[in-house]
Amino acid sequence: MxxxxxxxxxxxxxxxxxxxxxxxxxxxxxxxxxxxxxxxxxxxxxxxxxxxxxxxxxxxxxxxxxxxxxxxxxxxxxxxxxxxxxxxxxxxxxIQYVHQDPGAALDPWWRIGDTLHETLKIHGVTDKAERDARIEEMLLAVGLNDSFRRRYPHELSGGQQRRVGLARTLSLRxxxxxxxxxxxxxxxxxxxxxxxxxxxxxxxxxxxxxxxxxxxxxxxxxxxxxxxxxxxxxxxxxxxxxxxxxxxxxxxxxxxxxxxxxxxxxxxxxxxxxxxxxxxxxxxxxxxxxxxxxxxxxxxxxxxxxxxxxxxxxxxxxxxxxxxxx
Ligand SMILES: Nc1ncnc2c1ncn2[C@@H]1O[C@H](COP(=O)(O)OP(=O)(O)O)[C@@H](O)[C@H]1O
Ligand SMILES: [Mg+2]
Incomplete structure (x- = not known):
């Protein structure tokens, strides 16, 4: 190896x-x-x-x-x-983690875009333009269009929630x-x-x-x-x-x-x-x-x-x- x-x-x-x-x-x-x-x-x-x-x-x-x-x-x-x-x-x-139940890991009161921004902020990405760029890239990579930023977790199917979970994890590079x-x-x-x-x-x-x-x-x-x-x-x-x-x-x-x-x-x-x-x-x-x-x-x-x-x-x-x- x-x-x-x-x-x-x-x-x-x-x-x-x-x-x-x-x-x-x-x-x-x-x-x-x-x-x-x-x-x-x-x-x-x-x-x-x-x-x-x-x-x-x-x-x-x-x-x-x-x-x-x-x-x-x-x-x-x-x-x-x-x-x-x-x-x-x-x-x-x-090293990052994809949660077993990404629905449970999403705040029900927050739009997906806000959750993704918050995750990046917590991990020290202070520049908003940089965060926007990463979020756009990752949503696209997991097959979700930009309109998902404005949605709430309950508006997503189980499969879409998993995709958001992946996008969130991968946005941290x-x-x-x-x-x-x-x-x-x-x-x-x-x-x-x-x-x-x-x-x-x-x-x-x-x-x-x-x-x-x-x-x-x-x-x-x-x-x-x-x-x-x-x-x-x-x-x-x-x-x-x-x-x-x-x-x-x-x-x-x-x-x-x-x-x-x-x-x-x-x-x-x-x-x-x-x-x-x-x-x-x-x-x-x-x-x-x-x-x-x-x-x-x-x-x-x-x-x-x-x-x-x-x-x-x-x-x-x-x-x-x-x-x-x-
Ligand atoms: N914080 C904790 N305190 C005490 N016991 C724990 C804690 N977390 C897990 N365990 C115990 O450790 C064992 C392994 O649990 P876990 O790692 O969750 O297994 P798995 O993910 O394979 O189902 C279980 O017996 C569980 O009850
Ligand atoms: Mg387990």
Missing amino acids: TRPLLETVDLKKHYGGTRKLLQRPKPLVKAVDGIDLQLAPGEVLGLVGESGCGKSTLARTLLGLERETEGTITFDGQDVGGRGASAAREIRSD PRLVILDEPTSGLDLSVQATVLKLMLELRAQYDLTYLFISHDLSVVERLCDRVAIMYLGRIVEIGAAEQVFSKPAHPYTQALLASAPTLERQEAGKPIEGDPPSPTNRPEGCPFHPRCPMAEAACRQVVPDLADLAAAHRVACPPALRTLTPQ
Whole structure:
């Protein structure tokens, strides 16, 4: 890989666990628990996992909205974690977020144009002409004409709200965009056009995407690589084509078997066992209580990612043993 645009090493974000004066102790939640991730410039990396596995926490930590508990975050060669919030803010403005529900992120009493101006003002674009130019450019880029400036959020369809959300994010000229479930709640046809637009914008503006989704068919269609997350850790990562055609981790296999994919439209067999509980994490491999391949060692040792093939890594010793040629 060329120098990664974003790199995390052993990144952790834990909540609770400490008792503050006059407060009841909160349970320790290891929402993100040791993530090593590299994003190459220009790629689309999909991040997939069941609800509660820590996807949004990872996103917020990368954005600097949460302070990491441990580990490092490097953006374009510069350490952006562990520093004072203001020191990292400038670099961090290169990383932007597309909200899961852009309708909720828009002020219902404000015209779209005012919201877009305000966003740019907050980010230090003081020149009004410059803001006007950027807003005009971005609305056009997302396929909305200039009249949308004068509209209110409730006058927009779900798809149009997503476009405004994209315009708002891209007006800040980010280099890395984190999209958290960006098409959830949209009709399939609208979803398809919004996804197509996202890919076009990526090429046009030289963007790198971290694409968070629980929808495997969307990830398969859109992403170059995919990372599968389970209880705060990445359990498998590789080229989307590799992971979808030869899933190695038992969790990835179960996830693929349970969800509609490009080939199979309808949902399949649900994953067996109880959904993971972050406050009651099992010892050893977090997936072992639901895993058909679990061995004694899986109950004791948290497995690290290891190479299965070129650029395909899996955190499952039994799977690696079975799949690697002797
Ligand atoms: N501010 C917080 N305080 C305590 N626990 C949190 C907080 N934010 C998230 N969590 C917990 O961290 C875990 C991961 O949550 P989240 O990152 O939202 O998962 P996902 O986006 O994959 O659904 C969940 O158990 C959630 O309840
Ligand atoms: Mg989430």
